[in-house]
Amino acid sequence: MMGSLPVRRIRPNRMQHRKGTHPKAHPTSWEPVASWYDTLLSDADTYQSKVILPNLLRLLPPKGARIIDIACGSGFFSKNYADQGADVLGVDISPSLIRKAREHETKNLHFGVAPASRIPQAKDDTFDGAVIVLALQNIKEMPETLAEAARVLAKGGTLVTVLNHPCFRIPQASAWGYDAERDIQYRRVERYGSSFSTRIDMTPGAKRERSKVHTVSFHRPLQDYFKALAKAGFSVTGLEEWISHKRSEPGPRAKTEDAARKEFPLFLAIVARKEP
Numbered sequence: 001m002m003g004s005l006p007v008r009r010i011r012p013n014r015m016q017h018r019k020g021t022h023p024k025a026h027p028t029s030w031e032p033v034a035s036w037y038d039t040l041l042s043d044a045d046t047y048q049s050k051v052i053l054p055n056l057l058r059l060l061p062p063k064g065a066r067i068i069d070i071a072c073g074s075g076f077f078s079k080n081y082a083d084q085g086a087d088v089l090g091v092d093i094s095p096s097l098i099r100k101a102r103e104h105e106t107k108n109l110h111f112g113v114a115p116a117s118r119i120p121q122a123k124d125d126t127f128d129g130a131v132i133v134l135a136l137q138n139i140k141e142m143p144e145t146l147a148e149a150a151r152v153l154a155k156g157g158t159l160v161t162v163l164n165h166p167c168f169r170i171p172q173a174s175a176w177g178y179d180a181e182r183d184i185q186y187r188r189v190e191r192y193g194s195s196f197s198t199r200i201d202m203t204p205g206a207k208r209e210r211s212k213v214h215t216v217s218f219h220r221p222l223q224d225y226f227k228a229l230a231k232a233g234f235s236v237t238g239l240e241e242w243i244s245h246k247r248s249e250p251g252p253r254a255k256t257e258d259a260a261r262k263e264f265p266l267f268l269a270i271v272a273r274k275e276p
Helices: 031-040 047-059 076-083 095-104 142-152 222-232 254-263
Strands: 066-070 087-092 109-113 127-133 153-164 174-179 184-189 196-201 214-219 234-242 267-274
Touching (some): 047 127, 047 234, 047 267, 066 142, 076 087, 076 095, 076 127, 095 109, 142 222, 184 254, 222 234, 222 267
Parallel strands (some): 066 087, 087 109, 127 153
Antiparallel strands (some): 153 267, 174 184, 234 267
């Protein structure tokens, strides 16, 4: 039960706060799209449901585990872990997303507002496992976030980080291409080795600039993640690349498109262990 975990729920009139631990409001580019993201995950055919979730549960089994879901969004993965027997704390910087998540709270599932790089709700050496799913690429404080994950994990605890594959899905610097002569679909990569941030237009249909909503994504080469993990006290124990589950509708390029989906993975999963 979550009641057995030394978790601090930062909520007025429900508990005493540690001095200086109440999280301040932090700006996040995901706050304006919280409702859209929550609606997206209600679709049963998403990558989150069909690709990421089953693999995540395999890499970090839920039964009897104490799990922290860092940058949990509206709590999709937190809820699934709790439903399968884990004691779960989910945290996210967005108050709107956490309001959505709290609709699903149970005795073994709780949520709190906190930046991924500073989680006052969690004590040191508390959790058996931590997940950061499709979030680290949107967090400027990547090294600090990994250090915070190490702080709250028990010795020997497991961290699973899932990213949009940084080798093939580089915001505004990669795209699909088609070679008609060879009848192949290929992936064009324009830059990889340098780190940079990109504004992502979440409202491409909006014609007026003032009506648009943008989020920020950070591209980093693989070595940046591995160096930050090592500095935080982790040893990488596994790496997996996950392809799309989708198939093209019948058509002249369907076979080529389906072949390309198998060759270029959408997601990269890094499994790391907190060293004693």
